[in-house]
Amino acid sequence: MAGTMQIGEVAERTSLSIRTLRHYDSVGLVVPSARSAGGFRLYTEADVERLLVIRRMKPLEFTLAEMGELLEALDVLGNDDADDEDRAAATQFVDKCHDKALDRCETLRRHLAYGEEFAALLAARRPVTEL
Structure with missing residues (x-):
C-alpha cells in the first residue's frame, strides 16, 4: 500500500519500541491503518502523528485510557461535521489534559533541579586527582 510504513520504520521515527507499538495496537490505542497481504502492520503518516501524541504524553504519566x-x-x-455537544465535551x-500537562511539567522541572543539585553536590565532594 502506497504511503505506508512497516512497524520497524515507525518505531525508528517515533522512538517507541516495536513491542510498545504492538501493545498499542492490541489495546486499540493506535491501530495501524492497514495490513499487508502477509499480515504485517502498515502505518500511515496520520498513525505516526497519533503515536507522537502518545509519546509526548508518556513521560507526563497520562494513563492509556x-x-x-x-x-x-x-x-x-x-471533524467539521461533529455536533456542538461533542465538540464542547472534546x-x-x-x-483538562492541558492543565495536567502543565502541572506535570512543573513537577518534572522541580525534580530535574533536585537532580542537578545532587549531581553538583557529588561533583564538589569528589577528590581532586593530580596528573
Whole structure:
C-alpha cells in the first residue's frame, strides 16, 4: 500500500519500541491503518502523528485510557461535521489534559533541579586527582 510504513520504520521515527507499538495496537490505542497481504502492520503518516501524541504524553504519566480519550477528542475537534455537544465535551477534555500537562511539567522541572543539585553536590565532594 502506497504511503505506508512497516512497524520497524515507525518505531525508528517515533522512538517507541516495536513491542510498545504492538501493545498499542492490541489495546486499540493506535491501530495501524492497514495490513499487508502477509499480515504485517502498515502505518500511515496520520498513525505516526497519533503515536507522537502518545509519546509526548508518556513521560507526563497520562494513563492509556486518558491517551485514548485525548485521541478521540482530537478527532472530534478535527471533524467539521461533529455536533456542538461533542465538540464542547472534546474541548473540555483537551483543556483538562492541558492543565495536567502543565502541572506535570512543573513537577518534572522541580525534580530535574533536585537532580542537578545532587549531581553538583557529588561533583564538589569528589577528590581532586593530580596528573
